[in-house]
Amino acid sequence: MTTLDGQPVSEVARADTATQAPTGEPDAYRQAPAQVADRLGVDPGVGLSTGQVSERAAVYGANRLSEPARRPEWLKFLDQFRNWLIGILLIAAVVAGAIGDIRDAVVITFVLLVNAVLGYWQERRAEHSLEALRRMLVPTARVRRNGTEQVVEAQLLVPGDVVLLEAGDRIPADGRLIVAEKVEVAEAALTGESQPVTKSVTAVDHTSTAPVALAERTSMLFMNTALTRGRAEMIVTATGMRTELGAIAEALRTGTEPPSPLQVQLDSLGRRLALLSGVAVVAYALSALVRGESLSDVALQAVALAVAAIPEGLPAVLALTLALGVHRMARRGAIVKRLAAVESLGAATVVCSDKTGTLTLNEMTVRTLWTAGRLYDVTGEGYGTAGAVRVHGADDTSPTDDLRDAVLPFALCNDAHVTDGVFIGDPTEAALVVLAAKAGVDADWVRTELPRTGELPFDAATKYMATFHTEPDGRTRVHVKGAVDVLMGMCTDVLTEDGACALDEGHRDEILAVTGQFGSTGLRVLGAATALMDGTPSKFAPAALPGLTLVSVAGIADPPRPQAREAMALCRMAGVAVKMITGDHADTAAAIARELDIEGDVVTGTELDRMTEEQLAERMDDIGVFARVAPEHKVLIVRTLTNRGHIVAMTGDGVNDAAALKAAHIGVAMGITGTDVAKEAADVVLTDDDFSTIVRAVREGRAIYANIVKFVRFQLATNIGAILTLFSASLAGLPSPLTAAQLLWVNIIMDGPPAMALAVDPARDDVMRHPPRDPRERILDARRLFAIGRAGAVMAMGTVTLFAVARSYVDPDTALTMAFTTFVLFQLFNALSARADDGPLLDRQQFRNRALWLCLAGVLAVQVVVVHLPWAHTVFGTVPLTVTQWALCLGTASTVLLAEFVLRAVRPVLRKAGVRF
Ligand code: ATP
Numbered sequence: 001m002t003t004l005d006g007q008p009v010s011e012v013a014r015a016d017t018a019t020q021a022p023t024g025e026p027d028a029y030r031q032a033p034a035q036v037a038d039r040l041g042v043d044p045g046v047g048l049s050t051g052q053v054s055e056r057a058a059v060y061g062a063n064r065l066s067e068p069a070r071r072p073e074w075l076k077f078l079d080q081f082r083n084w085l086i087g088i089l090l091i092a093a094v095v096a097g098a099i100g101d102i103r104d105a106v107v108i109t110f111v112l113l114v115n116a117v118l119g120y121w122q123e124r125r126a127e128h129s130l131e132a133l134r135r136m137l138v139p140t141a142r143v144r145r146n147g148t149e150q151v152v153e154a155q156l157l158v159p160g161d162v163v164l165l166e167a168g169d170r171i172p173a174d175g176r177l178i179v180a181e182k183v184e185v186a187e188a189a190l191t192g193e194s195q196p197v198t199k200s201v202t203a204v205d206h207t208s209t210a211p212v213a214l215a216e217r218t219s220m221l222f223m224n225t226a227l228t229r230g231r232a233e234m235i236v237t238a239t240g241m242r243t244e245l246g247a248i249a250e251a252l253r254t255g256t257e258p259p260s261p262l263q264v265q266l267d268s269l270g271r272r273l274a275l276l277s278g279v280a281v282v283a284y285a286l287s288a289l290v291r292g293e294s295l296s297d298v299a300l301q302a303v304a305l306a307v308a309a310i311p312e313g314l315p316a317v318l319a320l321t322l323a324l325g326v327h328r329m330a331r332r333g334a335i336v337k338r339l340a341a342v343e344s345l346g347a348a349t350v351v352c353s354d355k356t357g358t359l360t361l362n363e364m365t366v367r368t369l370w371t372a373g374r375l376y377d378v379t380g381e382g383y384g385t386a387g388a389v390r391v392h393g394a395d396d397t398s399p400t401d402d403l404r405d406a407v408l409p410f411a412l413c414n415d416a417h418v419t420d421g422v423f424i425g426d427p428t429e430a431a432l433v434v435l436a437a438k439a440g441v442d443a444d445w446v447r448t449e450l451p452r453t454g455e456l457p458f459d460a461a462t463k464y465m466a467t468f469h470t471e472p473d474g475r476t477r478v479h480v481k482g483a484v485d486v487l488m489g490m491c492t493d494v495l496t497e498d499g500a501c502a503l504d505e506g507h508r509d510e511i512l513a514v515t516g517q518f519g520s521t522g523l524r525v526l527g528a529a530t531a532l533m534d535g536t537p538s539k540f541a542p543a544a545l546p547g548l549t550l551v552s553v554a555g556i557a558d559p560p561r562p563q564a565r566e567a568m569a570l571c572r573m574a575g576v577a578v579k580m581i582t583g584d585h586a587d588t589a590a591a592i593a594r595e596l597d598i599e600g601d602v603v604t605g606t607e608l609d610r611m612t613e614e615q616l617a618e619r620m621d622d623i624g625v626f627a628r629v630a631p632e633h634k635v636l637i638v639r640t641l642t643n644r645g646h647i648v649a650m651t652g653d654g655v656n657d658a659a660a661l662k663a664a665h666i667g668v669a670m671g672i673t674g675t676d677v678a679k680e681a682a683d684v685v686l687t688d689d690d691f692s693t694i695v696r697a698v699r700e701g702r703a704i705y706a707n708i709v710k711f712v713r714f715q716l717a718t719n720i721g722a723i724l725t726l727f728s729a730s731l732a733g734l735p736s737p738l739t740a741a742q743l744l745w746v747n748i749i750m751d752g753p754p755a756m757a758l759a760v761d762p763a764r765d766d767v768m769r770h771p772p773r774d775p776r777e778r779i780l781d782a783r784r785l786f787a788i789g790r791a792g793a794v795m796a797m798g799t800v801t802l803f804a805v806a807r808s809y810v811d812p813d814t815a816l817t818m819a820f821t822t823f824v825l826f827q828l829f830n831a832l833s834a835r836a837d838d839g840p841l842l843d844r845q846q847f848r849n850r851a852l853w854l855c856l857a858g859v860l861a862v863q864v865v866v867v868h869l870p871w872a873h874t875v876f877g878t879v880p881l882t883v884t885q886w887a888l889c890l891g892t893a894s895t896v897l898l899a900e901f902v903l904r905a906v907r908p909v910l911r912k913a914g915v916r917f
Pocket of ligand 1: 354355356357426428429458460461463464465481482483484524525526527581582583584585
């Protein structure tokens, strides 16, 4: 990141802090946590009270960085005139006025204004849609206030707030660490340091008074950096513009999004077309001059032709289509952060989806428990504690001490809180708190009785979590919960009916049979283990864990999402492969995959480790489920798929998923369960975490692409039509069939409402019945270019022929009006033909876009006005037409659509004869 004068932010930050500390609490990093808490008037165990929060909010304001000044609306409107084409038109208007051609001067000025209004409106709408999207991603923070944990909007934080953080969280303000368990922070955004930095609660540099560089303030967390590992609590020391980031925010340059591949493609296409039109216009002007037409007439006509021939409105309609498209997606739960992702979504060939929470509901309920060689059934639903733990097949419901011991690790090695059926924290952990309650253990109570002295936070890579507690006799008890296969590797003993005994092969087989049985019914399996240690370990690290005793195994139900099966079928129909990628056990994953109809083999992370990339590539098409994978496997899977030419959408939620989300063409983060880090790395954020939303987004992506094709075809066909019309008339020795004013009028129609109506066309019903488009395909391939040329040629032929014939029967003004009307009406049929692209020309779908039909009716009505109202006669040089003449114009104009009908009829015959187009 650089500042406006190109200096790395890190350097500015260092320079700033070397001279002055911009935070409200300059020396918090030197002080002990208790001192900081004292100074900020907060008890870290309770947090601020509601009264304190509102008082401080009034003093410190919102925890927000001030936004860069907005460009005033009137300047944005004037921006529309900052375009070389508009410049030429302005000159033309002045020239026309100067030579006394007031009519054309007025028309050109009018066109300029309409163009500017249209462009301004399109940009504003696009901007508003994107702004609304940004507002949907409101950052939140977990705080302790009034003695309870709650989630609040990050902008409502005040100094003194106690913020609770876990791996993957974005730090919402500057703060002094008061709890730090294995904390690592990515501070690259602030200090330029690319490696994660280890942080601790230890105060920095007690003795010296010299300011310490930001990167060395290891007891502080800074706004907008991210916790990549561990668990932390901090007291907010500075908010908003008083934070370290705030101090340099003003110097930050806000990056603009680079253009998407499609925008680049269309830009270069536009430029080539502009060049071509330029050559055509010059050639046309020269030939007209040679024919002896007056210079002023020719100049005006040439400018008008240039305007009609150059697709200058294309970028604006493209921006609008993308913006409205992503707005529609957002309403359906998929927030697109990078416009380019829309294109990739439409071309996606593989969706790699997490299981938990995306394909399943993430509504965890422990159904069954195994402990000391016995199986128990757990009754009750959801996160309410009503229910019981009964010996399998028996009616006994009273919890026993054995049962309480069996669930104790689940209650203590756990960060979730459940109150009245509502939980804060991880759903799996909440389900275990509920299990403990049903077995007679109140998690909150035991956590106060046996406070935690240390922990190893859960990590998707290690698949377990451990906590350390001091026993009344001074010894340390460690509780561990995690994947059973991992735990078994850490256990030396197992709890049996006769107490703890050495874990032998027989026990292993029994436990594997239990987990296999749980897994095969789709239950998530989690084990609990414990051990007593003498004294307190010097440091809480995996190496400090003693041999454990496996205590119990829980089977947790997490039902598949009801719509997931249907979405899966849609993917199959659309030729999009789905691969489930999960950290869960292979049996559980396979059972859920079966329920959802995900086809293919199940491969585990261990098997993946044994394969070479070539072997994986070979098997890739046959694999449907990757189970027990670590986050780094996701990167390997994405890489293998992309190397095989796939366009990959990959979901992720954890901090370790960021690399895979970035590597995929479309990184999809979970909005509810996803960490801030994953959301940041992603291109799309799902507000409902639902797999079917991804499939809907793919559908929308395809529809948006199809709409872009439609209006590009529509606009370019009109451009080509205008050039060819004037050229062929000139070649035929006829005067121009379209005056400058008329050409400009056509230009308004082309850039205006009909093009925009095509941009918001609803998706065709069969949009998911085709295989994905080839991502290498250019938007205008030979087939579409031919179609555009064809439409342009038909328009030119129709207009010029009618003009030539009419001139033999009626006066020149009527012939001119007929030619003009025909060319305008051609655009109505051209819109319908472009809309169908390669699909059926006249079916139910053609009548589904009400906006388009309204626009077309509007264009027709205005054309009637232009032809029949006297004041329009002076502007456009038109005269009233008879009904027959109108019918002739309409008939001729319809040929652009009729030609497509004929073509579709003869195409199969020609194909058989070996002619392809
Ligand atoms: P997904 O399908 O989205 O990858 P997952 O929850 O199945 O999600 P992870 O979160 O990586 O995958 O979990 C992997 C394994 O780690 C789980 O199968 C479970 O055994 C164990 N596990 C999950 N959550 C916890 C936790 N909070 N504490 C301890 N172990 C956990």
